[in-house]
Amino acid sequence: MTDLKNKAAAASAEQADGSEPLLKVNGLVKHFPITKGVLKRKVGAVQAVDGLSFDVRPGETLGVVGESGCGKSTMGRLVTRLLEPTGGTIEFQGKDITHMSAGRLRPMRRDIQMIFQDPYGSLNPRHTVGGIVGTPFRLQGVTPEGGVKAEVQRLLELVGLNPEHYNRYPHEFSGGQRQRIGIARALALKPKLVVADEPVSALDVSIQAQVVNLLDDLQDELGLTYLIIAHDLSVIRHVSDRIAVMYLGKIVELADRGSLYEAPMHPYTKALMSAVPVPDPRRRGAKSERILLKGDVPSPISPPTGCRFHTRCWKATQICKTTEPPLIQLKTGHQVACHHPENGEDQAPGDAPLEADVITVAPARTPEAAEPEAPAVPEAPEAPEVAEAVEPEAAAGKAPEAAEAPEPAAAEAPEAAGAPEPEPEESPKAAEPVTEESPKAAEPASEESPKVADAGTEESPKAAEPATGDAEGKAKE
Numbered sequence: 423m424t425d426l427k428n429k430a431a432a433a434s435a436e437q438a439d440g441s442e443p444l445l446k447v448n449g450l451v452k453h454f455p456i457t458k459g460v461l462k463r464k465v466g467a468v469q470a471v472d473g474l475s476f477d478v479r480p481g482e483t484l485g486v487v488g489e490s491g492c493g494k495s496t497m498g499r500l501v502t503r504l505l506e507p508t509g510g511t512i513e514f515q516g517k518d519i520t521h522m523s524a525g526r527l528r529p530m531r532r533d534i535q536m537i538f539q540d541p542y543g544s545l546n547p548r549h550t551v552g553g554i555v556g557t558p559f560r561l562q563g564v565t566p567e568g569g570v571k572a573e574v575q576r577l578l579e580l581v582g583l584n585p586e587h588y589n590r591y592p593h594e595f596s597g598g599q600r601q602r603i604g605i606a607r608a609l610a611l612k613p614k615l616v617v618a619d620e621p622v623s624a625l626d627v628s629i630q631a632q633v634v635n636l637l638d639d640l641q642d643e644l645g646l647t648y649l650i651i652a653h654d655l656s657v658i659r660h661v662s663d664r665i666a667v668m669y670l671g672k673i674v675e676l677a678d679r680g681s682l683y684e685a686p687m688h689p690y691t692k693a694l695m696s697a698v699p700v701p702d703p704r705r706r707g708a709k710s711e712r713i714l715l716k717g718d719v720p721s722p723i724s725p726p727t728g729c730r731f732h733t734r735c736w737k738a739t740q741i742c743k744t745t746e747p748p749l750i751q752l753k754t755g756h757q758v759a760c761h762h763p764e765n766g767e768d769q770a771p772g773d774a775p776l777e778a779d780v781i782t783v784a785p786a787r788t789p790e791a792a793e794p795e796a797p798a799v800p801e802a803p804e805a806p807e808v809a810e811a812v813e814p815e816a817a818a819g820k821a822p823e824a825a826e827a828p829e830p831a832a833a834e835a836p837e838a839a840g841a842p843e844p845e846p847e848e849s850p851k852a853a854e855p856v857t858e859e860s861p862k863a864a865e866p867a868s869e870e871s872p873k874v875a876d877a878g879t880e881e882s883p884k885a886a887e888p889a890t891g892d893a894e895g896k897a898k899e
């Protein structure tokens with residue numbers, strides 16, 4: 423174990439490539455308390471995020487991928503300080519912002535902006551586009567050169583919207599156009615870091631490609647740094663320079679895009695990737711095997727001991743049950759938290775295997791069988807049995823701890839307005855298990871042509887978040 427810790431220290435020293443990270447997260451923790459009774463006695467906690475450490479370097483895109491409920495959104499809200507961390511530190515441009523007060527955070531809000539998943543709910547329906555995109559200027563007391571109106575129109579043009587539509591309302595736009603409005607608003611104050619939480623998953627596939635390409639272009643043009651959260655490996659692959667894979671509140675693998683896709687080291691990443699549908703029918707036969715993990719994602723209220731993935735891992739041995747593997751660098755630019763990594767040196771050779779019946783590895787299926795049934799990428803491992811896994815509905819199964827329970831609408835309001843405040847208190851949404859699946863997001867009519875080949879390979883829109891437009895309005899009232 424000491425040996426592993428030394429390796430971890432060496433890895434982080436090695437990673438110092440000279441450039442100061444824009445964002446530095448160390449041991450970040452967020453536990454949502456579960457309370458009971460009128461006295462709100464604490465009876466447990468949802469360990470949504472449990473010890474994340476990563477850097478985001480200037481100008482890069484760090485993609486964060488993982489299945490529903492693994493803590494991606496919570497992580498995004500923590501780094502933008504919409505949520506108060508339970509532990510760990512967040513540094514932005516070398517400044518510790520972990521517990522900074524709202525007043526001191528205000529100037530920093532200009533530099534860190536967020537784009538939300540739901541282009542319907544994140545815009546106030548009672549405000550015109552001009553009012554929405556111009557809000558950050560008013561909140562920060564900034565008057566751009568040439569005035570707010572001219573700047574808003576320039577921003578609308580920048581994101582590919584007609585500046586003449588300044589006085590229109592959100593309902594007059596399609597889903598893709600609304601997401602562009604959200605992007606224009608996020609860019610208004612020329613932020614340094616943009617955190618995009620599932621920026622395209624509520625959109626029609628062809629429009630996903632357009633928005634992804636827009637984000638790409640804006641990054642080149644404005645030198646932005648992105649932290650992009652998504653559950654779709656195809657989208658993540660297209661946009662990211664480096665990728666962090668999350669499982670049950672932890673990063674299990676963090677690597678350069680090429681390294682991760684060519685030789686994934688964590689068994690969980692391997693399983694996720696094996697479920698990516700292959701778009702080219704001629705290449706489908708080459709796919710060697712599809713790994714279907716048995717069982718559901720365990721509850722973040724009482725996660726498994728040791729490696730959190732051991733209950734579903736086909737390589738698990740005794741040490742996996744007792745000892746948590748640290749995230750260490752096993753290859754250049756490739757960190758993994760696993761005792762028995764794929765494509766790398768075994769960290770605990772000779773350890774006795776676990777007897778549990780934990781995994782089904784399905785042999786390669788015929789292209790005909792695989793094609794129509796390929797589920798949305800990260801959900802595939804949740805499929806409990808082989809037979810069920812081929813049903814898209816089964817693939818969309820959620821963790822029992824209410825991962826889909828709606829978040830408090832107010833959570834969206836502050837940053838929609840450009841100057842978010844941390845959430846005062848979180849309601850324990852995971853206390854009640856939810857058994858039924860949430861409805862899929864409505865898909866807007868597609869009017870744009872795709873540019874991203876990969877992004878169009880599967881469609882996995884998530885349930886739309888609760889409408890926040892009202893909340894935004896209320897917050898302002």
Ligand SMILES: Nc1ncnc2c1ncn2[C@@H]1O[C@H](COP(=O)(O)OP(=O)(O)OP(=O)(O)O)[C@@H](O)[C@H]1O
Binds near residue numbers: 488489496497827850
């Ligand atoms: N305000 C809250 N109160 C209690 N539990 C919460 C709260 N917000 C999130 N959780 C729980 O924390 C866990 C992680 O949720 P989070 O939304 O971060 O996951 P995610 O990976 O972003 O999932 P999704 O892609 O479905 O949004 C889930 O179990 C969720 O139920």
